[in-house]
Amino acid sequence: MATEILVFFAAALSSTKPPNAAACNLQLIRLVGSGIGVLALKLLPVFIAHGIRPQLPSVNSVVAFLCRLSQPHAAERFVASLPALGCSPDLVTLNSLIDGHCRDGNLFRASLLVLSLRSFGPRPDAITYNTMMGSVFKHRMPRFALGYLGLMWKSRLTNVVTYGILIDMFCKLGNLDSAQSALDDMRISEISPNVVIFTCLIDGYCKNGCLDSALKLFDRMLELAQFPNVVTCTALIDGLCKNGMMERAAQVFGKVHKEGIEANAVIYTSMMDGHFKKGDSGAAMRYLSRMRVTGLKLDMKGYGVAISGLCSCGRLDEAIEMRKEMEDSGLFPDNIIMTALMDACFKTRNLKKALNLYGEMLARKLQPDVFTVAALLDGLCKHGLLEQAKEHFLKAREFNEVSYSILIDGLCKKGDRSEAEKAFSEMEVVGLVPDKYSYTSLIARFCKDGDVFEAFKLHKTMHLKGAESDLLTYSTLIWGLACKGLMIEAREVFDDMVRCGIAPDVVVYEILASGYLKQNDTSSILNLREQMKKSGLVKEDIESYKFKSSPNG
Incomplete structure (x- = not known):
């Protein structure tokens, strides 16, 4: 098509006869549609110089193209020149300009154009207001979006697109009641919701943990013959998997297959991830096998889920094999994958392999993040390499409360109380808030040192600072x-x-029982035994309980 258009323009410009205006305008439109809009921009002034006046369809095509190029100001200057060429812009032209300014982030200019339309005409239509509604919400201005909605209601211009934007906005704001009310309002207004609207609501329910509502809405879709697409199914299955509802996820997966919708890589990855997190690596790997049978390939996220999942389930050898497969396919492990492999090596007591993986990360210029640092510190501390852990901690560019908690715990278990207290105090200096694990580690150290007063005082501080104590x-x-x-x-x-x-x-009962036994406090022992009976924890006589070690090891 492009060749034909270029041949036409070459002939028109070389002819001694004046070019046909209608034909030239039509070819300009076709030129923009063929993906050579830049050439159309160059030819337009040439034809104007030959006395050919642009017609509205070609004008609108050029304006829309300029706006897609993120040049709304150039488009606006072109529109301003139209009256001198005997052509006046229509609502389509101005809607393109409004959309262009919105895409460019210039909502002020877009709103001025809307105001001009409302004042001088042509009057804004549903496209005008929908464009503004969607854009102001994307820029986190929901009140302005509702303002434009009010203008649409006043002019009776709301349509299915309007409700789609509105429901999507409410879902992203977490206001599901308003989203549901908007859906109910559609029924009153006799506007049928489409797949996009159902998908927005289902996704919103899933992300806010309302899985039952999401499932009911999914079933309602099927009842209304609004067949879900792969995006709908992805949102629902991913939500179910993230909430550990694997049986329901499998049921929806079966429905998807029955309806003839082909599951994509994201759906398979979600199913794998859900099963791995439940500890069912067998089911996860079966979904991987099914995925491969369909011809789908793992992407970076898919490999991340598979390798991390195998590591968490103690199948390190298979995880290493999958890493090799990943690299053979042209993908290279990222921080998440390397951290999972390193952590698994530490947990299987393969210290050398774990440190080699960390060295490989640095050699590949992968910047260790807070999770990598935490895994490294945890592994080194549990292997008794506290000095190395401290060195890596000091070198780390990224660390958080978890990194400090691990280091403090390691120092406390080694008996280095002064260094642990120093690290604890340093947290507040760098703007981090100690968590319950940091407090508990220090309290345990104080107790082991017999400094109960300091332990008690720290526990009180813990409550004052808002850190919740656990068992x-x-x-x-x-x-x-x-x-x-x-x-x-x-x-x-x-x-x-x-x-x-x-x-x-x-x-806890054993600790108290042991203390009472040492003081021969029979009354308190009997009282404690009654409490244990009520709690269902008595398995033998209270007198036989002997406390042998501290709860913190």
Whole structure:
């Protein structure tokens, strides 16, 4: 087609006869449509010089093309010159300009054009308002979007696109009640929702954890013969998998197959990821096999899910094989994959391989992120290589609360209390808030050192700073107090734990029982035994409980 158009223009310009205006305008439109719009821009002034006046269809084609090139100001200058050429812009022209300015992020200029239309005409239509609604919301201005919606309601211009934008906006804002109300309003207005609208709502419900509502909406789609597309199915299956609802995800997967919708790589990856997170590596790998049978290939995310999943399920050898397969296909592991492999090597006591993987990351210029640093520190600390861990921590460009918690825990377990306290204080200096794990590690160290007063004081600070104690925190503090014979205080901490809604386990009862036994406090022992009976934790006589070690190891 492009060759024919160029031959036409060459003949028209070389002819002694004046070119046919209608034919030239038509060919300009075809030229833009053929993907050679730049040539159309060059030819337009040539034809104007030959006395050919542009007609609205070709003008609109050129304006839209300029706007797609992110040149709305050039398009506007061209439109401003049209009256001198005997051509006046229409609503299509101005809608293209508005869309161009919106794409360019110049909402102020776009809104001025809309205001001009409302004041001087031609009057804005649904396309005008829908363009503005969608754009102002993308720029995080939902109130302005609702303002344009009000103008549309006033002019009775709302259509299915309007509701699609509105519902998508409410879903992304997490306002699902308003999104559902908009869907109900469509029914009242006798506007049928399309697949896009159902998909927006299903995705919104999934991302906000309302899986039952998402499933009901999916079933309603089928009832209304609005057959879901692959995007709808991807959103629903991914949401179900992320929430661990693998049986329901498998049911939807089956429906998808039954309806003749071919699952894409994203759906298979979601199914694999969900099963891996449930610890069912067999089911995950079966989905990988099915995926390969259909001819689909793993992308970077798919390999990441498969390799990380195999690592988390203790199938390191297969994960390493998959990495080789990945590289053979031309893809190279990213930070996530390398970190998963390194962490798995640490956990299988293969220290040399883990450190080699970390060295490989650095050699490939992969910048370790907070997760990589955390995995490295955790592995080194658990292998007793605390000095190496400290060196890597000091070199790290990225670290967070988890990195500090791991280091503090390692220092506490080694007995290096002063360094642990120093790292703890440093967290606040660098703008990080110590989490419950950092507090618990220090409390355990204080208790082991017999410094119960400092442990108790730190626990109080923990509450004042908003860090929530867990069962391990409380049991550690109770153990420290019991070891010092401070059973009244230990019982107070126990009661505080129960008031906070944390259910004591058998270890906590054993700690208290051991303390009471040392003091021959029969009354408290019997009282404790009754509590254990009510909790269903008594398996043998309370007198046989012997506390042998601290809960923090």
